[in-house]
Amino acid sequence: MKKYFASSELIINEDGSVFHLHVKPEWLADKIILVGDPGRVALVASHFENKECEVESREFKTITGTYQGKRITVVSTGIGCDNIDIVINELDALANIDFETRQEKPCLRSLELVRIGTCGGLQPYTPVGTFVCSEKSIGFDGLLNFYAGRNSVCDLPMERAFLNHMGWSGNTCAPAPYVIDANAELIDRIAQDDMVRGVTIAAGGFFGPQGRELRVPLADPHQNEKIEKFEYNGYRITNFEMESSALAGLSHLMGHKAMTVCMVIANRLIKEANTGYKNTIDTLIKTVLERI
Ligand code: R1P
Ligand code: URA
Incomplete structure (x- = not known):
């Protein structure tokens, strides 16, 4: 039996985005750059050829775009490992949990994360x-x-x-x-x-x-x-x-x-x-x- 992730364990906002990051599953690239400072997100994205989404909530700012044809998501984590627990769990949920059924997806994605x-x-x-x-x-x-x-x-x-x-x-x-x-x-x-x-x-x-x-x-x-x-x-x-x-x-x-x-x-x-x-x-x- 597949595990079911209740709404108290995986909180999904009314617009279908994940609780803290406010990112929707379709916005997540496989290649992810993590930075501490939210201001550094714009610096990374200034090198992108195009941007497909930009969202900000608390210290978590996210932009997905392309660099030399590579689809990349850049996210700020703020300071500290407590925020990493939030960001990595929510990124993994966006990649590997079906937000409709609240169950693990049959094919798991492996992300590449560089801080x-x-x-x-x-x-x-x-x-x-x-x-x-x-x-x-x-x-x-x-x-x-x-x-x-x-x-x-x-x-x-x-x-x-x-x-x-x-x-x-x-x-x-x-x-x-x-x-x-x-x-x-x-x-x-x-x-x-x-x-x-x-x-x-x-x-x-x-x-x-x-x-x-x-x-x-x-x-x-x-x-x-x-x-x-x-x-x-x-x-x-x-x-x-x-x-x-x-x-x-x-x-x-x-x-x-x-x-x-x-x-x-x-x-x-x-x-x-x-x-x-x-x-x-x-x-x-x-x-x-x-x-x-
Ligand atoms: C402390 O000043 C912050 O700087 C370092 C530390 O890990 C901590 O987050 O990294 P960032 O520059 O990515 O925030
Ligand atoms: N970030 C840290 O966590 N320590 C330093 O000394 C400098 C930057």
């Missing part, structure tokens, strides 16, 4: 302006722990090695940080030879969880020093952002291909930052549009 974001660099070779592709993400956000199958898609030995290295009891990222791979084929296609391939910590906040101390002291004052030194099977942690783990994890569980590429806007080691990054991020956007 273009900004991040903080943690190594001397990730200065401001570097493009870092998250081959692996370490989720400090706990999101994936709520879904069955989490252990079958995560890198459990690396999780244990990281937790031991940090000397945390586990309750900082309760029940534990999770380590998840991006889609390898997508990483190869987008990163090619001109982007850094790294390990990204997706933090549950911008300040304390990323080791930024303003007026309130950190629980672990040595957090970032330890993170910068962590090494596992040749992997080093390269950067901090806030969404890549939830994106990679949920996409794995749903059968979609996903990855994150971020431009470094602050290097935490050398204590430098650049807020005037609009031109550099446009270079990254054009590169992803070519390679997606």
Whole structure:
């Protein structure tokens, strides 16, 4: 018997669009670019040859159009993994649930999701302006722990090695940080030879969880020093952002291909930052549009 998704579980608006995104199923392309900042959606879409739809609700702005003949949907997620839970579940529902029958479709679609974001660099070779592709993400956000199958898609030995290295009891990222791979084929296609391939910590906040101390002291004052030194099977942690783990994890569980590429806007080691990054991020956007 096929599962039936009740109106309380999958909320559909009166116009047939999905609850938060306000996107209708027919507007969704197979290739999707995710950005944090709603303002970045227009920047991506400024490269499209045509636009077929444009819709905005809360922090979620969506445009579908074509770039060099490729149909692409660009969606903003706002900040944080909680929004990724909403966006990826609603995109998956648009692709794979029949909104009339409220049942899974007989033929499932696999989406290609590339997040273009900004991040903080943690190594001397990730200065401001570097493009870092998250081959692996370490989720400090706990999101994936709520879904069955989490252990079958995560890198459990690396999780244990990281937790031991940090000397945390586990309750900082309760029940534990999770380590998840991006889609390898997508990483190869987008990163090619001109982007850094790294390990990204997706933090549950911008300040304390990323080791930024303003007026309130950190629980672990040595957090970032330890993170910068962590090494596992040749992997080093390269950067901090806030969404890549939830994106990679949920996409794995749903059968979609996903990855994150971020431009470094602050290097935490050398204590430098650049807020005037609009031109550099446009270079990254054009590169992803070519390679997606
Ligand atoms: C924090 O400033 C935000 O910037 C990064 C983080 O992941 C977080 O969302 O990404 P975006 O520039 O895509 O929002
Ligand atoms: N985004 C983050 O999450 N952290 C940074 O340091 C910069 C951008």
